[in-house]
Structure formats: C-alpha cells, structure tokens
Amino acid sequence: MDERFVIVGGDAAGMSAASKAKRDEPGLDVTVFERGEWVSYAACGMPYYVKGEIEDLEDLVSVTPETFREERDIDLRTGHEVVEVDPDAETVTVERDGERFEQSYDHLLIGTGARAIEPPFDGIDLEGVFTIHDMDAADAIEDDVSDDLERAAIVGGGYVGVEMAEALAGRGLEVSMFEMLPTILAPFGETAAGVVENHLREQGVSLHLETAVEGFTGDGRVEAVELEDEESVPADVVIVGVGVAPNVSLAEDAGIEIGETGAIATDEYGRTNDENVYAAGDCAEERHVVTGEPAHVPLGLTANRAGRAIGQTVAGSPTETGDIAGTAIVKAFELGASRTGIVDEDEAREAGFDPVSVTIDAASRANYYPGASELTVTLVADRESERVLGASLVGQEGVKRIDTVATALHAELTVSELENLDLAYAPPFSPVWDPILTAAKVLNGQLE
C-alpha cells in the first residue's frame, strides 16, 4: 500500500490511529504532526502529579516518541503545527520554527483535541492563575505550589476542579471551590453531586455554589478571587477549570462540517463530510448509544478507541468507532462517583423519553462484612419502553459497577432484564443483590 496517512495531533486519538494503521498495514507511510513536545500522554493523570502521588511527569507518557519512531516506524514530528488543510488538493500546510511546508496526504486524521476554556476574567493573566490544559500546565502548577502558599481557589466544579481540589488539599493548601451552577459535577445528577459536595465540605473544602467569579486581583501575583455578589476570597494560587472546548478551527477553515455540539461531525467510521478526512478524540462528535444522536463527550477511552478504529479503516478494514454512553468516573478525596447514559430527567425528556428514576442506598459489600460502606445508586428508565437510560453511583468503594449499567445501555436492556442479571456475589465483594440489581428492582416496582 503506497499511501500516506497524515495525522494532526499526537495524543490519544492520533497515536492510536498511527500505531494501529502501521501495525495492520506496514506499507503505509504514517506521519504525525504534533505542535507541542509531549505525545501520547495521560492528561487524566495530571492532578495526581500535582498532588505528588506520581513522581515524574514522564510516567504519564504511555509510549515515548522514540518507541513510535524506532519500533513502530511512525514519522512522528513534534514541534510541527499544521496551520491549514486543503481538502481539494489533499495537502496540509505545516509550520515549524516559523517556516512552512506542504505535505500531501491520501488519508487525513484531525485529532486536534480540546482546550481549557479561559473565560474573560479580569486578572486571568496574573501569576499564580492557571488553567490545566496540557502537560506543561501541570508542570507549571506543580512547580508553583510551594510551602509558602496557603490558600488555593478552584474555579469550576467539574472533574478537573474536583480532582485538583483533592490534589491541592493533599499538598497542604486550604481549598475554596467556586461553581456557578447549583451543584458541582452536573453530569452526575443532583443526588450524586450532593453526596460529593458534603464530602468535600467534610474534607475542609469551602464550597461556593451558585457563585459567579468576576476575576482575580493581586499585585503581579494573584491574591484574591473577586465575586459578583460577595466579598472577595483570598487565594495564593488559582486553578480555572470551567470546561473544555473542541479545537475545530483548523477543520472549520478547511470547510469540514462542524456538528451542533460544536465539535467536528463524523459518521460511524469517524469520517467527516470529506471522505478522506477523519476526526477523532476531544475535537470530534460520536454517536450517543441512548439517544442515537451526535454527542461531544471528550474523554480518554473515546479518543483511544476512535483513533484505533480509524487506523484500522485506513489500513483497509473498515471499522466503526463505536457509540459512547458518556460513561465517566471521578475520585473526590475518599469518595468515588460515576455516571453513564442519561441521568438528568430534563435531558431525557428532550431526547423524547418519559423518564422514571429511583435513588437507593445499599451496602457496597455484605452489610456484616468489614469495610462495607454505603453506595447511592440513581437509576433512570423510560416509562413506556422500560429501557434503561442511565445511572449514577457514589460511595467510598464500588463505583466502577457503573460498567454494568453502561453495558446494559449498549445492549438496550430493559429494567427487568437488568434486574435479572446474574451478577457476582460473595460477602467481601457485594451484598446478595448487587446495589445495581436493588436499584433495578425498586425501579421496576415503579414501572408496574
């Protein structure tokens, strides 16, 4: 196969595609352009580096550039930024050290990722104010946090905010968190979010919900967070984590179609409206398994899986990227929370369902077995079809059980079918009725 596969972006989607394509079809020329220096890194591990649980930032790199180049025969070029795509000519324009060159392609993958949103806060450029968007940012934060600092402020109560709260508290700082919405972790639903909020407070985090941040003040370095309706709150370091936005301008400028979610529209093979141009990872849409509609949920597994499928497709075996269920899991100090599918009832109604939901508390192990703790399960189903729509879990252990519900969503199981699953039971691992089964049993009672 005398073809060239060009990939823009050297993280999860790009490097998975490169590796899979080259493995399946060694004759393919595979070139990856990455504007930064880091490739194939686990962004999700960065809070734990800041916390001090991971010694070396390099530990987050799953495959080194040398391995890609030497063992996998991939032409990986870091410090190279693709600044233009010309789909008609099938070329990309690459900039390196201020110089530009063109590169032709037969197949192109856009894996430009997402960026941390930087709201137009006053003082966002002050020293000590960070967004966490890449490895260099993690490094900078880790460097910045010294024994001299006492108070940290986290703006935004999403995954990154919650993980960074744990990280900075772990470094000995007093942490305040500011969230505009009535709850943190909105995608997990009110119940799970409420449990996490109480836990954060118990851990000493000062939680400011429904609180709008105006900006930051300080003399060179940040000294306080300014709020709209309240007194300012002192802060020696600030992390802004208010969400991410897909990097689509390169695609948009090339006439590639952008979907309603704001990310690049793709078909089931990860192909854009141009048949030789694919998109994957945090910049692309995927189909949601419950709604069947395009969704943008930028997470690691999605990027890896879609990249790998596209690599396989480019190598000659058309492979679907797979649907997503929006499955997510987060650690918050001593607590875990997880979610999948549609948890929010309004969102379910918008998708055309008539949602019914229950919330139950159950023991994570047999209640007489040492170490058992309380697990709170919310399960949502459609009244008419009785199909399971989504769930959230929160508790000290056992929240990876969300995978059972995620599997049920992919298989389109009804609540009765979920209730009748033969799940694993022994006292050290579960009550006789796994908490998921108990939730299904109770929800089934509501459907009768």
Added chain:
Amino acid sequence: MDERFVIVGGDAAGMSAASKAKRDEPGLDVTVFERGEWVSYAACGMPYYVKGEIEDLEDLVSVTPETFREERDIDLRTGHEVVEVDPDAETVTVERDGERFEQSYDHLLIGTGARAIEPPFDGIDLEGVFTIHDMDAADAIEDDVSDDLERAAIVGGGYVGVEMAEALAGRGLEVSMFEMLPTILAPFGETAAGVVENHLREQGVSLHLETAVEGFTGDGRVEAVELEDEESVPADVVIVGVGVAPNVSLAEDAGIEIGETGAIATDEYGRTNDENVYAAGDCAEERHVVTGEPAHVPLGLTANRAGRAIGQTVAGSPTETGDIAGTAIVKAFELGASRTGIVDEDEAREAGFDPVSVTIDAASRANYYPGASELTVTLVADRESERVLGASLVGQEGVKRIDTVATALHAELTVSELENLDLAYAPPFSPVWDPILTAAKVLNGQLE
C-alpha cells in the same frame, strides 16, 4: 385471595418467596416450615465468622424470625420438618417433636436447599472433623478452634475450602489443603486457579493437588489425614468441603421430576412438573443463559431471585425466575477471583460451541497510579458466532468487573460489541482500556 401458600425451607429461596407473596397479596396465607432454628441466614458469611471478622453469628441473619412473624405476617414455624408431600391431595405431612400433622396447600414451594457432601472417609466421625453445611456447623467450628490447635487440614479446594483456609490461617493455624483434581477452584479455569494456588502457597498454605484423601485417624479426636499414596499429614482440625448435593428426596418421593443435573427440574417460572409445586434455591435447576440448558449452580443470588419471582407468581403476577450465568466470586487471602459463563473449553465444545480463548494481564488502575496491581483476564468466545461465552478474572483488586461480562452474556454480545463498550475510566479506577476491553480487543484479533 383466600389461598394457602406453603413453603418448605426457611432460607433464601423460601423466605424471599414468603415475603414477596405476602407483600404483593396480603390476603394470602403464607406458612413456612423450617426444620432447623435458623432462617434467612447468609451461609456465605460463615467462613468470616470462623475467621473472627464477624463477631456474632446472629449478624449473618438478614431478617429475624420475629420480623417475619410480626411485621410480615408470615406463619413461620421453625423446628418443623416436612417429611412427605402428597401432590394429589395437595397436602404436606409435617413432623414436630416426634408428632405429625397434615397441612393442605394451594401452592407449594420446595426450598430444601443442599447439603455438604460427606464422602465415606474412614474416621469422618472423629472429633475435630467438620463439614460446613449450616450455621450450627459454623458455630461448632468456631468453638472448636482454640489456641491449643496448631494444624488445620482442608479437604477440597472449592470456594468453601479456600475461604476456610483463609479463615483458619487467620486464626493462626498452619493450613494444609487437599484436592483430588489437578487444580483448586476448577470452575474458574486453570489460569485463574493457578494464580490463586501460587498465592495460597505464598500465604503458607501447604497445597496437595491430585491427592486422594483416604480418611482420618486419631484417638477420639482427629490427629492426621491419611492419604492414598503418601505419608499421612498431621492435623488437629479438619474441614471437609468437597461440594454440595441438592436435597431432593422429599420432592422425588412425591413424584416431582428430577433433572439431569440431579436437582429438581423447573420451568421458567420455577414450576415443577406439578403445576402447583414450585422449587427454588440450592435444590433446583435453573436455565443457563449461555447454553439454554438446565444447570445446577447453588448460589445465594439465584435462590433469592427465584424465591422472589415465585412469590410474585403465586401472588398473581407470573414472573420468570431469570436465567443464570454461573457467575461467582471468591476471596482467597489478599486475592480475588471471579468467573461467569463457560470458561472451560471442553465444556464449551460439549455445549456445541467452537471455543477460542485468550488470557491477558492488565493493570487494575492506570499503571502509574498508586495501588495498581495485575489483573489476569481469560475471555472465551465462540469462533463462528463470535458470541462471548465466559470469562474469569483474578487479581488483588477489581475482580467484580466480571459483572460486565455477565451482563454481556445475558445480552448475547459478540466480542466486537464487548470491545466497543463505553466503560468507566479514570486513573484511580482503571486503565484507559479496562482490562475486560483489552481482553476483548486481543480476542477479537484472534477471531479475524
């Protein structure tokens, strides 16, 4: 509803049926005859009572007799043994303190459970030799194990054997284990069993595989285990755990059909060949979700679920008992092992499949995250249909993930569908590709 529902046996199946029937149809007369004194107890918790992790045997009772009688209005009679069933007359004969009486029924549930098999070993009646078959046995063992004892022998390497090895080692005894087969925990497959065997040895258990026990010797109290081809092994206490047999003689004598597995044959509603007689729990067959054939896998969830469904059916809402997947999980010292479906390739072939399997090692969490340990996954599928047939997991943490595969079995997912599940990822909980997904990915490679 002026009808009488009579239940034989007051453990999981019986009490679940009684509670559900009475809740759904309060007008029903519900009578339970239990020959012993304990009802609704968690037999699976007994090893942890012996180990000393559960203080009071009563803690294993999930609902007390008083609650059943007073709050649930169930006529629960302990110390009452049903000695005969007459399906034509629709009566049972009950014995109590040597006296007999008859009781008529409209619906009958046989929930007679299973008993520990007692092989015809010489010396099985010696003091210090126990089978673990009920709460009184657990109590007797716990009482018997004192500081004077030094060496324990476990005959049989199934769940009970492995759990009792942990329990007695936890009480400070040196433990020897004797198993006739080449591996312990045969239903988990060779790979998982091998990992557990190594771990038992590391924990100081002296493992005698492919070793036939002839009997026990001692003067009043057991002093040694006698082997067929080897020297005898000293033992101060012996636990015989070589499996269980369903208690079917009551049913058999009444002309109720016994299935090929030796347990009572039932239809999808738990009904026997007599339309007013149901059977559930450790004495009954259930349909296997992979083979579609009757199977006998006596475990707690199956008993609870089938009992509950029968209670609902008797109360007027026909409810299927649900299929089983043979899902099981066991703790062995610091290790967990789990299994579901068909793991053994010979068994798969006998069921008409063409099995392909892979075994992989993967990290339980992101490999850079503290506490990550190795998880070994064996995944089995059918070559032609590519349907997932079963799996086993073994490792220090994360073996409850077997539920994902169990769910896949119920939904009849293919390996590709399993590989494409959107499972939960964050570094403290999983690698990007959950070990189940990695196994599916590798197995899929073998199927292409």
